[in-house]
Amino acid sequence: MMKLHTIIERKSVRLLLPLFLLVLSGFFLSLGAQEQAAKPSTELLNTDCIKCHASVQAMVDSKGAKHKTAVTCTGCHQGHPPMVSKEKIIPLCSTCHAGKPHYEIGGCNTCHSDPHAPLEMKLAANLTAPCLSCHPQQGKETKEHPSLHAKLFCTTCHKAHRDVPECLKCHQPHSTDMVNKDCTLCHPAHMPLMVAYGAEMPNKNCAACHKSISDTLSSVDTKHAKLACVFCHKEKHKYVPACESCHGAPHPAGMIKQFPKCNMCHISAHSLGKEAKK
Structure with missing residues (x-):
């Protein structure tokens, strides 16, 4: 009788042991999942950025040009400190902008002071070469038709990007009833002596x-x-x-x-x- 009881106990242990191991493995897997969930993710979405940088997002939306339509926040800023290095947080402009003479000038932020509004430029004084890298036709005109204008820096007249000053700020009118549009009827700005x-x-x-x-x-x-x-x-x-x-x-x-x-x-x-x- 004792022997039979022992045999039954052994069989019960054999049956329960796999079940116990299954429960135990599930427990450890659950702990691992919880630990993994507790670790912060290094992957950021635009929606994450906006939580702290709403004003930057507003700037990009209104003045971002291709920085609004062609890239996302994480297209430039590949992470957030301390998860990634400084180089990945603020990348070099040349990472994307290369292959044209204008991009080889260097000192991008001299004019493009805010990359979130890249065309909202504040030009430094006494600039010509960077301007002509995008506006070669105007450079050609001043060179082929010499005048006092050709001796000036581009930023002498154009103190901000796309700023076209009135001629009468520097030049006296030919008659008292002349207005600025009358000047440009005859004098092209970059070749003023080529009267047409x-x-x-x-x-x-x-x-x-x-x-x-x-x-x-x-x-x-x-x-x-x-x-x-x-x-x-x-x-x-x-x-x-x-x-x-x-x-x-x-x-x-x-x-x-x-x-x-x-x-x-x-x-x-x-x-x-x-x-x-x-």
Whole structure:
């Protein structure tokens, strides 16, 4: 009888031992999961960043340019201290911006002082080379058409990015009724001596510089006096047309032979040798 009881006990132990081991392993697995959950994750989401940096997010939303649309917070800032190194928190601009002359200049934050608003630039004084790396056409114009403007730094006039100053801040107007837009009708800012104008240029703008000619035209009663200046001086400064381009050959060949130049009789294209009627 004793022997039978012992056999039954041994069989019970054999049956219960696997169950005990299963429960024990589950317990340790649970402890491991709790310990893992207690460890802080180094992976951050944009929503995590905004909790502390709401003002930065607002800046990116309003003025972030491609930093808003092309990257996320963690696209630049790959973690948060002390989980990651300083280099990963604030990366070099060249990590993304490379391959163009502008990116090789260095000192990015001299102009781009806030990477969250990269086009909201505060320009340093006496800059030219960094500007021309993005605006080569303007550099070409000032070089090919020398003027006093070519001797200035870009930031002498453009004290902030996209700031276009009024000409009249430095230059005296040609007449008292001139406004800034009148200046640029003739003078391109980066080649101001290359005077050009459109077919709608009013006579008063020409008269601002050519007062004596304007006075002459006002004093005579001729067909020339009734024309716009640009009718003859077509959209190019200092262009003087040949009289024959409008008048052909109005006189007999003998007269032309005797007086081959029109101004031998008509004196001036603006007065035609006639005085104002009294």
